[in-house]
Amino acid sequence: xxxxxxxxxxxxxxxxxxxxxxxxxxxxxxxxxxxxxxxxxxxxxxxxxxxxxxxxxxxxxxxxxxxxxxxxxxxxxxxxxxxxxxxxxxxxxxxxxxxxxxxxxxxxxxxxxxxxxxxxxxxxxxxxxxxxxxxxxxxxxxxxxxxxxxxxxxxxxxxxxxxxxxxxxxxxxxxxxxxxxxxxxxxxxxxxxxxxxxxxxxxxxxxxxxxxxxxxxxxxxxxxxxxxxxxxxxxxxxxxxxxxxxxxxxxx
Numbered sequence: 001x002x003x004x005x006x007x008x009x010x011x012x013x014x015x016x017x018x019x020x021x022x023x024x025x026x027x028x029x030x031x032x033x034x035x036x037x038x039x040x041x042x043x044x045x046x047x048x049x050x051x052x053x054x055x056x057x058x059x060x061x062x063x064x065x066x067x068x069x070x071x072x073x074x075x076x077x078x079x080x081x082x083x084x085x086x087x088x089x090x091x092x093x094x095x096x097x098x099x100x101x102x103x104x105x106x107x108x109x110x111x112x113x114x115x116x117x118x119x120x121x122x123x124x125x126x127x128x129x130x131x132x133x134x135x136x137x138x139x140x141x142x143x144x145x146x147x148x149x150x151x152x153x154x155x156x157x158x159x160x161x162x163x164x165x166x167x168x169x170x171x172x173x174x175x176x177x178x179x180x181x182x183x184x185x186x187x188x189x190x191x192x193x194x195x196x197x198x199x200x201x202x203x204x205x206x207x208x209x210x211x212x213x214x215x216x217x218x219x220x221x222x223x224x225x226x227x228x229x230x231x232x233x234x235x236x237x238x239x240x241x242x243x244x245x246x247x248x249x250x251x252x
């Protein structure tokens with residue numbers, strides 16, 4: 001079976017590359033290294049390593065989000081996280097503690113479903129996107145935080161047109177979601193308490209002439225702006241070509 005790589009994330013400050021997919025081993029010059037779903041390459045030495053004790057089950061990692069300040073990563077997909085809580089499909093890892101347990105309080109609920117997108121904030125909040133269930137509630141975006149004591153629903157099919165293909169946070173911690181179906185004229189939206197719906201389109205929206213615009217990638221630039229990639233050719237009266245940068249500070 002040919003393994004597939006589905007996600008990459010570079011930690012330039014620490015000179016390491018995270019690679020996610022559906023693989024279970026990496027072949028190196030010295031032999032085969034057992035890994036499940038995710039591995040780390042030291043960009044200085046060229047050496048590969050597993051992340052702590054690795055993931056469990058038939059691991060598939062679809063998304064990786066890096067907090068560049070702390071070096072922590074959040075991963076999403078289909079897997080079981082090692083540890084006493086046996087969290088599923090979303091995990092947070094750092095060098096000091098290995099796989100962190102996303103513990104839920106007694107009154108909280110777990111998350112189920114294939115996680116297609118993930119975003120990690122500097123404060124430790126984890127956002128997950130996909131066709132998910134939080135307990136018995138449908139969710140297209142879910143949020144985990146220590147303050148909430150577990151997972152909660154951020155968006156459903158009544159507020160977003162489709163499950164996000166990509167998630168990212170800006171310098172202020174605001175969550176951006178890119179979908180395959182336009183919502184209020186745009187496939188790019190962000191959380192907003194002002195809209196009345198919890199979400200609103202970003203700026204003038206993104207459109208594609210005579211077709212449906214869609215977003216396939218989001219990333220936070222080093223200066224905190226959000227880089228957007230997909231299929232679109234305009235935002236309002238401004239012409240674009242499949243890539244754009246949003247600056248929350250200047251609203252453009």
